[in-house]
Amino acid sequence: MNPRNNHRLILFPHPFQGHMNSMLQLGRILYARGFSITIVHTNFNAPDPSSHPNFAFQSITDGIDQSEASTLDTRGLLALLDVRCAVPFEECLREIVSSQGGDAAPIACLISDSMFSFTCSVAQRLKVHALVLRTAGAAFLYIATIFPVLKEKGYVPVLGSRSEEAVKEFPPLLVKDIPAVDPQKPEVMFRILDNLIAVIKDSSGVIINTFEELEHSDLASLREVLSVPFFPIGPSHRFCVTSPSSSSQAEDTDCISWLDKQPPKSVIYVSFGSLAAMSEAEMLEIALGLADSEQPFLWVVRPRSVRDPEWLEKSPSHFLKALEGRGKIVKWAPQKEVLAHPAVGAFWTHSGWNSTLESISEGVPMLCMPRFADQGVNARYVSDVWRIGVHLNGGLERENIARSIKRLLAEREGAEIRERALVLKEKASISVRQGGPSYQALDALISHILSFK
Incomplete structure (x- = not known):
């Protein structure tokens, strides 16, 4: 001081x-x-x-x-x-x-x-x-x-x-x-x-x-x-x-102990920020895509991120069954701590600037789904300039979601992206x-x- x-x-x-x-x-x-x-x-x-x-x-x-x-x-x-x-x-x-x-x-x-x-x-x-x-x-x-x-x-x-x-x-x-x-x-x-x-x-x-x-x-x-x-x-x-x-929403720190039980670089962390809202149909495709990816996931579903506040309780039973032991849903997460956790292998993000920088700072590859404002530009730089992530091209459909997650977490392309992300992480740290x-x-x-x- x-x-x-x-x-x-x-x-x-x-x-x-x-x-x-x-x-x-x-x-x-x-x-x-x-x-x-x-x-x-x-x-x-x-x-x-x-x-x-x-x-x-x-x-x-x-x-x-x-x-x-x-x-x-x-x-x-x-x-x-x-x-x-x-x-x-x-x-x-x-x-x-x-x-x-x-x-x-x-x-x-x-x-x-x-x-x-x-x-x-x-x-x-x-x-x-x-x-x-x-x-x-x-x-x-x-x-x-x-x-x-x-x-x-x-x-x-x-x-x-x-x-x-x-x-x-x-x-x-x-x-x-x-x-x-x-x-x-x-x-x-x-x-x-x-x-x-x-x-x-x-x-x-x-x-x-x-x-x-x-x-x-x-x-x-x-x-x-x-x-x-x-x-x-x-x-x-x-x-x-x-x-x-500084979050205006209560953070669920229990998700950290859940992450502690997951293999290194295996979890897809999913959070679309504090403003973006989804339709029930979009949330269903996200849910089923996560289930079909066969990867552990930590998903932030904040209040008012979907129009129906009881959406989760109405979710299809086969999704909830697939979720058992492999996924966790929270209302809000301590994001910087989550991204720094060794179990997190990728971040599915709305490409807001704070989230983008926080992911870069921890060397976590990104799956980008921009919604508005600066997010499209940020996502394009992530995928095409810095080459530390990929766009969710092909639409918000369960098959495309599952395929994109596997690209980052289970394929050679994802490993190459992670190598570049770690180089940029070191540059951020030196800075x-x-x-x-x-x-x-x-x-x-x-x-x-x-x-x-």
């Missing part, structure tokens, strides 16, 4: 769980480097202060009621939060700024999630320096910078499109990898990405959860196009080895060690913050 440096940071996370986790990880990293940390947060998906006793917490009203949270799609909720949080956030930051003095450490800067479009302009009005945290990878952010070009060339898909057409200007992407627009409300996606680029350009720098050896060319492109400092400090969770869980690229980026970030006057 470094001595306190008498500087305070105001952190404003987005309330979606993956974003919240990343900001709290950053807070722990910077607290360990001597900063005092104040978390300003929405009431929606609020963090638990008792899990972070070294931080101060201040809430703002967001006006999101439970019915809106449950009925809006992800993009709609992003847009609504961006509108409703602007005034309450400015009032809160103004109050914090006006209360400086006395025993309170002076504010060094604000660090806000890049999905809020208003934070940098608010900070400028209050004469506070502002950085942004980007919780997705560099490749997707670069795609966001060229989105107008992709739109002009007809590459931007509509929801439901699964076009295999190649994006010639940006190999190896396919059209289906690019975020789709809702044909009824196409302006929502364009506005979100326009706001993202604008807030980054207005900031004093971007903290990004990736590392140089993983995305060097995309980081170089971003530095050139956006002309702001970038600080790639990932995988950020590797700086927080003993950090408490956060003293003297490594991410460690140096963290040092540069701290010097940058302390240079603000």
Whole structure:
């Protein structure tokens, strides 16, 4: 622990769980480097202060009621939060700024999630320096910078499109990898990405959860196009080895003792993140595909991940029988601990950025099933650029699922993928060690913050 440096940071996370986790990880990293940390947060998906006793917490009203949270799609909720949080956030930051003095450490800067479009302009009005945290990878952010070009060339898909057409200007992407627009409300996606680029350009720098050896060319492109400092400090969770869980859902730690009984590299871990939802028909195909794979599996079926809350109890009896002794279903799992377990041989993932980095950090091959947002780009990089996983090509059907799992866990191709994944794991580990690229980026970030006057 470094001595306190008498500087305070105001952190404003987005309330979606993956974003919240990343900001709290950053807070722990910077607290360990001597900063005092104040978390300003929405009431929606609020963090638990008792899990972070070294931080101060201040809430703002967001006006999101439970019915809106449950009925809006992800993009709609992003847009609504961006509108409703602007005034309450400015009032809160103004109050914090006006209360400086006395025993309170002076504010060094604000660090806000890049999905809020208003934070940098608010900070400028209050004469506070502002950085942004980007919780997705560099490749997707670069795609966001060229989105107008992709739109002009007809590459931007509509929801439901699964076009295999190649994006010639940006190999190896396919059209289906690019975020789709809702044909009824196409302006929502364009506005979100326009706001993202604008807030980054207005900031004093971007903290990004990736590392140089993983995305060097995309980081170089971003530095050139956006002309702001970038600080790639990932995988950020590797700086927080003993950090408490930031999950908003209770983790089932019993699954670790179940994993202890499984052979090495035999288990397929299945988790589709905190937002993706499936139909009952899709869940049935997943269930039967897992059963037919004849591999042990640990499957996260979180509440509201399927429309029928009693789906599991209604599952076919022959699946439940096949599950006996070979599979385990939990509502939520301690993912980093699961991925680090020697029994886990592959990760069937929605390809969210946090999950992708956590899998890379443990050298676990991935079976990718992207659903929305940046996930298509992440999955394409996993399969075609880094070559540490495969796409679930051929559709969400039980025969295809079983065949894909066997490719990773029981065939020579899977062994070759694992070898490449272990090489990338070592690069990720080196990156956060003293003297490594991410460690140096963290040092540069701290010097940058302390240079603000």
